[in-house]
Amino acid sequence: MTVTRFAPSPTGYIHVGNLRTALFNYLITRKAGGTFILRLDDTDPERSKQEYADAIQEDLEWLGLTWDRVEKQSDRLDRYEQAAQDLRDKGRFYECFETPTELDLKRKKQLNMGKPPVYDRAALALSDVDKDKLRAERGDGHWRFMLDQERIEWTDGILGDLSIDAASVSDPVLIRGDGQFLYTLASVCDDIDFGITHVVRGSDHVTNTATQIQIIQALGGTVPSFAHHSLLTGPQGEALSKRLGTLSLRDLRAQGVEPMALLSLMARLGSSQPVELCSSIDELVEGFDIANFGAAPTKFDMNDLFPLTARVLSNLPFEAVADDVAALGVPSDRAQAFWDVVRENITVKADMAEWWSLFLNGATPMIDDEDRDFVAQALSMLPEPPYSAQSWADWTAAVKEATGRKGKGLFMPLRKAVTGRARGPEMADVLPLLQKKPG
Template sequence: MSVVTRFAPSPTGFLHVGNLRTALFNFLIARKAGGEFILRLDDTDPERSTQEFADGIQEDLEWLGLTWDRIEKQSNRFDRYAAAADELREKGRFYEAWETPTELDLKRKKQLNMHLPPVYDRAALALSDDEKADLRAERGQGVWRFKLDQERIEWHDGILGDLSIDAASVSDPVLIRADGQVLYTIASVVDDTDMGVTHVVRGSDHVTNTATQIQIMEALGKTAPAFAHHSLLTGPQGEALSKRLGTLALRDLREAGVEPMALLSHMARIGSSQPIELAASVDDLAEGFDLNHFGSAPTKFDVEDLWPLTASVLHETPFEDVADEVAALGVPADIAPAFWDVARANIGKRSETADWWALFRDGATPLVDDEDKAFIAEAFAMLPDLPYDDTTWGNWTSAVKEATGRKGKNLFMPLRKAVTGREKGPEMAGVMRLMQVKPSL
């Protein structure tokens, strides 16, 4: 059986790290099995869904290299949802209800006071045809609820293990709103079964939803896919991420300089028993991916953990992959490969490459301690004229050592700080070779 997975975001906002976890797991399962990965836009809400967000979702996935085999839009499938609704009506599993939110809230409070589960009491099932007509005339169209078989719903979850939910403790779910909007619960069932989806991985907040969807699938004579529910992400201290998701949008991480493979490598391993390691490619991630390594405990996410991985990505990036970027900085072609070799080992994100070229091109503002001012002035007076090469630094520091008597750290550190304006950085032989201007005070 061919493996088919899907990622079904709503184009009502930009993707964040929580969304990415779901997308990545489904993508890796499909790629590992040589199967199909579907991007399915849940755009059944016409008021909140926008083309801007739909485009943004695709841009974010493309940036990460999570390419889909086909794209679907739920807004193109309303006829299929209507047909499924008709089938449920014919089977006596779909009924209309007219309670207002206030009435439902009062019912829930009464049930809680009686120490009963706060579930819908199915009062609408007892309405006569005349009572339904009166309510329809008074309140308009009602909502359509799926009538659950009040029995235990059991399945084996790919992460959580064997699960069992008593359907009697769950309200009959609303599948179509009074305004006619088709809700996720029914749309997802129809799409998953129509599209042959074999595996669904999503957040643990969907467990109850999964139980009701399994019954809906059975009512429609369909076979449910294999479900797995990953843990939800928290902040580094275990706090809820919900209030911070605006700062954890994928486009914001991209803008900040996070590298795609750094983010993917991290997200593919946090919450699992496997160590977080930088993967060379998405294919490598897929090869080592296994849901069995993941647990149910909430998973802490700290954006700061992405920066060491991002630096590692850049340290291993060959010149060929950044040649156009380096050229765009104005680095001469004859020294561009050497420049990148020096820069990549000393940057934490791509944007810092420009800072290093500015130093080589324009020179740095010397960093000179008061006690070193006379020494640096004497040393700079001994600097040869451009161009410099691999021997310049060694020859210069030897001459300065002989003239001043300084040696070791007292010799090299003040000279580094004066030439680069920094206390740390590349080997100075490489720095001098790339200098386009003669250092001066």
């Protein structure tokens, strides 16, 4: 059975980059009828917050990405210690005592010599007496996994056949000096224990994957199928990381982006398939294929979400927005007509408020200088409301007869005077919603 996971750290709000990873894993699972696990990587007690854990779940629920179960790494610390001891017993785990400054100096020296900045395994030469002395001086050391210095190969679901020379990679630190288990060890244990079959994540994790494959094998686990999607950039190809603070899912939600607009874009962005607005998650699942995605950086433009959102809204039945319309104060006997008029003329739901204000209080007229006398005469010929579906035709016919104007010269000045806009709904539908005479 296919088992995937989305593994955010509850140290902040999830953003569009996180969503891409979540969505790909979710769609793979649902297409295969498997299990989708939400795993909270909360081993950092200082930065992990319950408010962020709650927010992650709220954001996924808003999108309709449901999980089959939740796992928290903070509940599994004993398991990670057991795995660490297993690696010690197998001679694959060793304690190191270098300070960050010392490691930095080593890296700079290696780079100056034209060598890759890889940890030199100096700690392996320490005697037990040396280690005791260092612990007394510096406290407990950090623990590194000893890589087999051979090529690590796998077939990636997006990038194809990959091969990384383990000798060009530092032995990864799995436990910090303060005892905190780092992502690499905890994630490997979870993937083994939860039977994870497929892992989709960003291409910045490729080297991590190579080291994790060896750790999984050392612990006797089954290596999942890995796929590494491209990273998102801004619309000009700039790094998106600097802007992620404004691209959290809750920020997009606050700006009125609709869930299916966001999901439809993210399910196709960076693939060989065109972006198509889907009407349901089931439709997204049906059309998803990880093999259609490429390795090139993928440009994301937040502005692309708003035309899609407008299309989502234009397709919604009145029942889906009845509460939103009622919240504006639109009388129930006019609510359906109001929605039918504005649905094609809004980008986000919040735009409805401006339309209702127009119908309730009137618009600020747009009148060109050459049309002032014409508009004044025309408005004097418009009776007081209420208006019917026939009122626009009757009014414009009378104005045409009185002034001789016709076509665009007749209709456009009147539209602009009544609505304050050059474009919008059919005026025959607008007039019956007006609560007061324009002008």
